[in-house]
Amino acid sequence: QPLFMITSGDIVQHEVLIRIRQQPHGLLAARYFINQDFNNHQAFELDKAVLLQVKKLILAEPSALTVSVNLHISNWFNEQFWSWFITNMKDFTTKRKLQFEISEADFIKYQAQLAGAFEKLTALQSLLVIDNVQNVEHINQIASQKLVSGIKLGYPLVHNVDEKTQQQKQVKNIVAQSKLLNIPVYAVGVETQKELLMLAKLGVVAAQGFYFSEPLQEYTHATFY
Template sequence: SFKILLAKNLPALNYISVKLLSAGNLAVTIKHIPIIKLELYIERLNFCALTICKKHQKHLTAKNVKIGLCNYRASANQTLVYQQAKSALTLSQQSPLQHCHRLGISHSRVNIFSNNQIIKSIKKNKFVIYFQPLFELDSGRILQHEVLIRVRGGANELLLANAGINQLDNDQDAFLFDQAIIIKVKKLLLADTSAAIISISLHPKNWFNKAFWQWLITQVSDFKIEHKLQFEINAADFFKYQIRLQGVLKIITKLNYQIIIDGIKSSDHIIQLVNYPQVLGVKLAYDLVHSIEASAHQQSCVKNIVNACQLLNIAVFASDVETKQELQMLTILGVDAAQGFYFTQLLPDFTQTVFH
């Protein structure tokens, strides 16, 4: 019944599938949505779902009908698609105001491993370090290289960034994971004669692990002055646990390193960064970057973030840039630097990649 009513209310769509999941949720799949009309169809889907539900229970309001969405391309792993949609639904359910939440799958989110597979691969050294350069938009200069890793497991391969490392759920695994990455990065830095700035996304648990930071201090003691590390932390964790992070921030200042706050979705908390000179820049959330040229709401959010950061002399970065249209709009809005598969594939070592 839901499928029939949905098709009736969205006649322009030629493929709609509806499944009832074991958890009691309805999973709706809609194919061939034009990127430029993505936000429009999300609004229509939200309205249709509420309208259909109210036909059966007239007392329902918008806050009673929650939707989580995942937009993806045809080659995406379906398990990951369902997980992203479920995560989006959880965020929607937790919000008293936002009843419809979307999480997209970027080009880099290509597969999914279990925790045991990831740790097993790390212990056996079955992972490879790659680097993604961050380009300054007005000059094309490479500002830094972000570390990404590929974990190998049989015939499968997983590219890990924040979305992957966050699934490790205990302190020991988190410590082991970041430890292995930093040791490899250290070897590469010490073997390289040129100046380099490397950005590493630390597991959330390690930000609060004193043993990890004590270990890190011993590891970087023989770095040259031109070898610098930057550490990325998720925006939700940073703003929620500012008090607990004070000790770590002092260590970072002492080491002359800096922080990048990842996953910024709005300008709401930017003013708080006035008290944190360790923060070099912020990275826009993927949801703000993806297809930004087609969304006035995303453009407004990014412009507000840029304006707030300019007052504090904090740079604004965009990751997961995949199209020329996205880059052009981000440049117009005043974003300082960007990275993603639009510019270059991942690099196996430091290189002066030509900006185009």
């Protein structure tokens, strides 16, 4: 799904979104079938398949755009995963074709354990986006990690933000603090023009969601087993 600059409409990056087709429910988002009980082997195989598909697409359609991938939390601590990644994907990080996302909750909870993975990303010249940010509380802590190139507001802050003054206040505080630290703020799950206009007014610089585009078709033609 593309992330668009609010002022210009330019695409900043693509985020890879995983969906699984399950009858009779149709396509389900990752959060409904990948949970903390997903074992390490399954997580490794899934993220490996996703990254190989991303690599295939980048090679087939060269572009200056970055593709952003949100790994399963267990792979951040999995030496087998990073060994595989360095062997198979190194060129895409050094050319800034690929970056990673991690939720604010996981970033804060596992910060000490993530040090090894962050060292590898630094060596690979890769970047990090903090996803699902809920309030201003941890912004300084997030900014202390030099890999961070942006933050994404959580959907609960974005949904109906044009109607909720408390959400507007929270977004404004996050944007103000992030601006001081030179970190851009993005919004996810934007569904209406009113939400977009309010987010722009509050200083959010880019956004993604069904208001702009459903996931692009060329990123959906893959089947994983």
